Amino acid sequence: MKVGIARGLLYYRYFPLWQTFLQELGCEVILSTQTTKEMVRQGASVAVSDLCLPIKAYLGHIFSLKDRVDLLFVPRYISIEEDAYMCPKFLGLPDMVASTIDPLPPLIDYPINYKGRKKMTESLFYEKVGKLFCRDSRKIREAYHMGLRRQDTFRCLQQSGVSFENAMELSLSPQDGITFRRGMHGSQPTIGLVGRPYYVNDPFLNKDISGKLMARGYNVITTDCVTEAEVNRQSGKLSKRVYWSFGKEMVGSALHFAEDPEVKGIINLASFGCGQDSFNWEIVSHHVKRMGNTPVLSLIFDEHWTDGGLNTRLEAFLDVIGRKKS
Amino acid sequence: MKLSVPYLGMLHIAYARILRNVGVDVVLPPKPTRKTLDLGTRYSPEFACLPFKLTLGTMIEALESGADAIFMPGGFGPCRFGYYDAVQNQILKELGYQFTMGSAGNPDRLSDMLELMRRIAGLRTRAGLFMLFYFILMRLSALDWVLKRYFTTKPREAVPNETDQVLRKSVQLIDSSVSVPSLLRARLKVSHWFRKIALRNDDAPLRIGIIGELFMVLEPSANTGIDMRLARRGIEVWKSVWLSDWLNDRFRFKPFTRNQLKLSSRHAHPYLRYPAGGESMESVGKTILFAKRGVDGIIHIFPFTCMPELVAQTILAKVQRDLDVPILTLIFDEHTAQGAIDTRIEAFIDLLERRRRSRGTPHPKGG
Numbered sequence: 001m002k003v004g005i006a007r008g009l010l011y012y013r014y015f016p017l018w019q020t021f022l023q024e025l026g027c028e029v030i031l032s033t034q035t036t037k038e039m040v041r042q043g044a045s046v047a048v049s050d051l052c053l054p055i056k057a058y059l060g061h062i063f064s065l066k067d068r069v070d071l072l073f074v075p076r077y078i079s080i081e082e083d084a085y086m087c088p089k090f091l092g093l094p095d096m097v098a099s100t101i102d103p104l105p106p107l108i109d110y111p112i113n114y115k116g117r118k119k120m121t122e123s124l125f126y127e128k129v130g131k132l133f134c135r136d137s138r139k140i141r142e143a144y145h146m147g148l149r150r151q152d153t154f155r156c157l158q159q160s161g162v163s164f165e166n167a168m169e170l171s172l173s174p175q176d177g178i179t180f181r182r183g184m185h186g187s188q189p190t191i192g193l194v195g196r197p198y199y200v201n202d203p204f205l206n207k208d209i210s211g212k213l214m215a216r217g218y219n220v221i222t223t224d225c226v227t228e229a230e231v232n233r234q235s236g237k238l239s240k241r242v243y244w245s246f247g248k249e250m251v252g253s254a255l256h257f258a259e260d261p262e263v264k265g266i267i268n269l270a271s272f273g274c275g276q277d278s279f280n281w282e283i284v285s286h287h288v289k290r291m292g293n294t295p296v297l298s299l300i301f302d303e304h305w306t307d308g309g310l311n312t313r314l315e316a317f318l319d320v321i322g323r324k325k326s
Numbered sequence: 327m328k329l330s331v332p333y334l335g336m337l338h339i340a341y342a343r344i345l346r347n348v349g350v351d352v353v354l355p356p357k358p359t360r361k362t363l364d365l366g367t368r369y370s371p372e373f374a375c376l377p378f379k380l381t382l383g384t385m386i387e388a389l390e391s392g393a394d395a396i397f398m399p400g401g402f403g404p405c406r407f408g409y410y411d412a413v414q415n416q417i418l419k420e421l422g423y424q425f426t427m428g429s430a431g432n433p434d435r436l437s438d439m440l441e442l443m444r445r446i447a448g449l450r451t452r453a454g455l456f457m458l459f460y461f462i463l464m465r466l467s468a469l470d471w472v473l474k475r476y477f478t479t480k481p482r483e484a485v486p487n488e489t490d491q492v493l494r495k496s497v498q499l500i501d502s503s504v505s506v507p508s509l510l511r512a513r514l515k516v517s518h519w520f521r522k523i524a525l526r527n528d529d530a531p532l533r534i535g536i537i538g539e540l541f542m543v544l545e546p547s548a549n550t551g552i553d554m555r556l557a558r559r560g561i562e563v564w565k566s567v568w569l570s571d572w573l574n575d576r577f578r579f580k581p582f583t584r585n586q587l588k589l590s591s592r593h594a595h596p597y598l599r600y601p602a603g604g605e606s607m608e609s610v611g612k613t614i615l616f617a618k619r620g621v622d623g624i625i626h627i628f629p630f631t632c633m634p635e636l637v638a639q640t641i642l643a644k645v646q647r648d649l650d651v652p653i654l655t656l657i658f659d660e661h662t663a664q665g666a667i668d669t670r671i672e673a674f675i676d677l678l679e680r681r682r683r684s685r686g687t688p689h690p691k692g693g
Contacts, residue, residue, distance in 0.1 A: 048639045050630065050657065076600060085404035085603070092602035092637035099597060099644035111600060240412035243403040275406050275633040278373035279413050286416055 001133060003027045003108070004069030006061035007034065009054055009090070010077060012164070012197035016171045017151035018073065021126060024143030025133040030069050032061040035204035039064060040303050046100045052271035053205060053302055054198050055089055055096070062097055062104075071132075072097075072105050075125070078113040084245040085115065087276060108132065158224045163210075164201040189321070190219040192257030194284070195269030196246045197224055205301060206269055207310045216318060221263065226253040234259075238283065247280045254284040258291045265295045265321045272302035295320050328353050329428075329446060330388035331397045332381035335544035335569055336473070339501050340466035347504060348447045348458065355388035358547035362387055367660045369417050375406065376629035376658050377541040380548055382414050389423045397446070400429030404603035405634055434576050461509075463579045465500060467570035468513055472496045475520050477564070480557040481531035484524040492519045532678055535616040537566035537609045538627040539635050542658060544569055549627055550664045552656075552671070561675070564621065566590075566612035567605055590615070597641050604634030610641055617651040623678045624651060625671070630659035652677060 003022050005011060011018075011031075019029050032039075039060025040053070047056045065072065074094045077086045089096070094109030110128050113120045123144060130140030154171035158164065191213050193200050200222045203211065210220040231252030235242055242248040250268075257263040266288065270277035281298055288296055297317040299310070329345070330353040331338065342352050356362075358380055366383025385396050396418075401408030411429040418425070428445065431438040440455045449455050472493065480489045496516040503509040534556055542549050543565055553563050567586070574580045575587050590611025591601065597614075601607035613624050626642060628635035639655055646653045654674045656667060 048636060048643070051636055051640065078600060083402075085402075088404045088603040088606070088633040089637055091404060091600055092598060092606065092634075092641070095598045095600075095602075096637060096640045099641045238412070239415070240400075240409065243408060273373055273631045275373065275375065275631045278371040278631065279406060279409050282371045282374075282413055283416065286420070 001027045001071065002030050002069045004030045004032070004062075004065035004072045004105070006058055006065060006072075006074070007032045008058035008061045008202070009093075009198050010075075012201045014151065015168065016154040017147040019172065020147035020150045021130070021143050022073070022133075024146055025130055025140065027133055030065060032064050035061070035202055037204075040204075044303055050273055052089070052274055054196075054202075054271060055093075056303065057202075057205060058093075059097065059100060062101055066101065066104055069105055071108055073108045075129075076109050076111040078111050078120075079115045080112060080122075080245055082114045083241065084243050084248060086245055155224075159227050161221065161225055164197075164222075164224065188217055188219045189264040190221055190262050191321075192253070192260075192263045192266045193220055193222040193269065194250050194254045194257070194266055195223060196250070199269045199271070199301070200224065207301075207305060207307055209267070209269070209299075209310065209314070212311070212314060216314075218264075218318070221257070223249050223253040226256050230256050237287075242280065242283075244276050244280075247276045250277070250280050251284055255287055255291070258288045258294045263294065264324070265297065265317060267317070268296065268298040270298065270300055272300050295324065327351060327395045327426075327446075328393045329395045329397060330355060330385070330393035332384045332388075333358060333545060333547065334541060335546075336469040336497070337466065337569060339497060340469055341462045343501060343504060344458065344462055344465070345447065348449065350447055353388055353391060353393040355384055355391050355393070358384050358387075358545075362547070363660055369421065371413075373631045374413075375632050376548060376660065377539070377545075378406070378410055378414070379660060380545070381410065382417065385414060385418060386421075386423075389418070389425055394425045395428055396425060397428045397442075399433040400431075401433050407604070436577055439577070460577075460579055461506065463570065463573055463577060464506070464509060465503070466573070467580055468500050468509060468516075469497065470568045470570040471513070472500065472516055474568070475516075477553070477557055478562060479520055479523055479525070481560045481562045482525045484526045488523050492516075492523060495519065531560050531562045532623075532675065532682070533562045533564065533621045534678070535564045535566065535612065535621045535624045536627065537612050537616075537624055538605065538638075539629060539632055540567045540569070540572060540605050542627045542629060543567050543605075548629075548658065550662070550667055552625070552627070552667065555668075556671070559675070564616055566608050566616075593618075597645055598638070602634050602637040604632065606634040606638040609635060609638040610645065613642060613645055613651070613653070614649065617645075617649045621651065622682060623674060624653045625674070626653055626655045628657060630657050652681070 005018060022029050035057050040057050042063045043056035043060030047059055074097055076094050077090045079085045094107050098104060098107060108129055110125050111120050112122055112125045126144040127140055130143065134140055150171045154167050157167035157170055193210060199206055213220050231249050234252040234255040235248045242251050254266055257266050268281055285296060288294055328351045338354055342354060345352050362383035363380055365386050366379035370379045370382055388396065398411040398414060400411040411427055415427040428442065430442045433439065439459060443455045443459050447458060449458065476489060476493045483489045496519060499512045499515060503512040536543055536553055556563050571583060571586045574583050575585050587607060590608045593614040594607055594611035598607060598610045609626065616624065626639065642653055654670065
């Protein structure tokens with residue numbers, strides 16, 4: 001059985017778990033390639049024009065997969081913790097995919113939901129997905145726990161400063177002697193990248209901003225590197241808790257970076273027309289201003305961004321940081 | 327305490343007199359205008375939605391006219407509306423206004439709403455608070471009922487503007503009914519007035535369903551009064567959301583009205599299987615329901631960058647193809663001009679009229 005997974009959105013957070021689980025149950029996991037211009041074009045051509053860039057790219061990924069797989073894995077992530085939702089677009093993601101792309105292989109679109117009366121915890125979700133491929137519930141449980149272990153390794157590696165690509169590689173095939181591409185070592189100044197995992201880690205969507213920063217001699221630390229406990233501690237300072245999981249991570253990590261004297265500047269990555277980030281960023285910039293004046297830059301991405309525009313803004317921002325240091 | 331609540335349709339008529347009667351100083355700022363929106367836009371995040379900007383502008387005007395307490399319900403997602411109170415509080419405090427921002431802990435819970443009423447009205451007994459809250463809800467539902475009757479009667483009236491006069495009279499009567507018996511009597515009287523309106527006996531009017539985000543569908547200053555303009559052009563307007571129905575889903579005060587969210591989700595099920603926040607489920611479900619009841623066209627309105635309605639819009643594209651019902655999507659932001667909206671509506675109405683003529687079938691009954 002070939003199961004397709006799109007390299008977009010929550011792939012950047014949950015792939016080790018998804019892949020391990022499905023492979024342990026004997027599925028062949030087909031992952032789409034890195035985001036390409038063609039994918040974004042194709043996604044944008046079927047999507048409603050005001051949808052955000054990551055969703056358009058996601059639809060493009062589905063296009064590239066749909067003829068090669070028997071099943072598509074498009075879970076409906078409603079909420080992953082009791083006091084927070086995901087973005088409304090995730091709540092309707094399988095329905096959006098099903099109503100824009102036709103024909104389509106069957107979708108695995110069970111919900112994950114920790115809210116309300118129709119609770120569906122993660123373990124229940126995987127039990128249900130597992131039942132599609134295997135009757136033996138012990139085997140399903142084992143596959144799930146195996147996946148969880150890899151997922152934990154992945155997140156721990158990320159939180160200790162390992163880059164996304166390396167963490168993914170290491171967690172899926174443990175090995176020695178890997179050289180870290182990014183790290184918090186060295187005397188180079190550090191920039192904090194704040195954004196959703198699918199922005200910060202997709203070099204096509206963000207025009208390889210971390211590569212650009214590193215080429216100019218900066219260390220990069222991202223939202224993914226901040227632990228959950230720290231996110232909760234930082235976002236607990238707000239007058240009202242942020243009820244979006246990724247929103248909370250972004251606010252929490254931005255405040256964490258603002259407190260950290262090693263972090264010389266904060267860059268926020270957001271989509272054009274992103275509803276949540278308009279509020280999150282308003283809160284972040286308000287608090288960061290109060291906390292000690294770390295320079296902040298907010299970059300809004302859409303499918304029309306060019307490298308040149310990004311370079312100009314980055315250089316101006318790095319000039320500000322450089323001037324502050326001296 | 328001088329309390330002010332941003333405008334939303336006829337909500338202010340429902341609560342103002344009642345709260346004043348129990349001694350609350352209610353400030354009603356001027357009705358939102360272009361200037362209000364400009365004011366709100368100036369201090370809002372760029373991608374905040376139109377309701378946010380408009381209510382922020384209204385709050386500033388209320389504070390300027392002497393209010394020192396503002397109520398914004400708040401909530402806990404997934405729509406942005408739940409976070410309005412925190413962000414607006416932060417922006418207004420940064421501008422230097424001194425006031426308290428009141429919000430209900432969780433506006434979907436009765437106990438939190440009663441607690442809020444206690445803070446506002448200062449009543450002690452739970453029974454008193456309960457009565458106060460439910461009486462406001464009853465007045466609101468009476469007002470919505472009047473407006474619904476207006477939308478069905480207006481396109482059929484024989485004497486121009488008779489319905490408008492009845493509407494004005496009815497709203498005044500309901501506004502002045504401050505007890506349950508008088509409200510019930512008022513409803514009978516209003517019903518009588520509406521029945522007495524002389525109707526024309528010619529073609530069935532076009533029917534257009536207005537669906538979308540609650541604030542945009544209900545607040546005339548946000549949607550440029552699109553519903554009234556359609557009604558005046560002789561078109562029957564159905565709306566997917568009413569404030570009293572929306573509240574009824576939560577507080578069950580209309581015994582004969584079904585839970586609209588459940589109703590919508592039953593109809594929407596093949597297309598949208600879980601509410602994506604806001605009014606996405608109502609938008610999809612009611613479009614399908616309206617189409618089954620023989621609506622001629624649907625106008626989908628929502629603010630620019632509205633997340634739930636974008637999900638609905640994506641799905642409605644398929645619904646439109648499957649059910650063969652024309653949908654016009656109007657996205658509002660601070661740059662929207664009434665002229666541009668009118669042009670698009672005119673073209674849409676032309677299309678609907680032509681569709682009906684070309685089919686030549688008698689109009690299906692129901693509604």
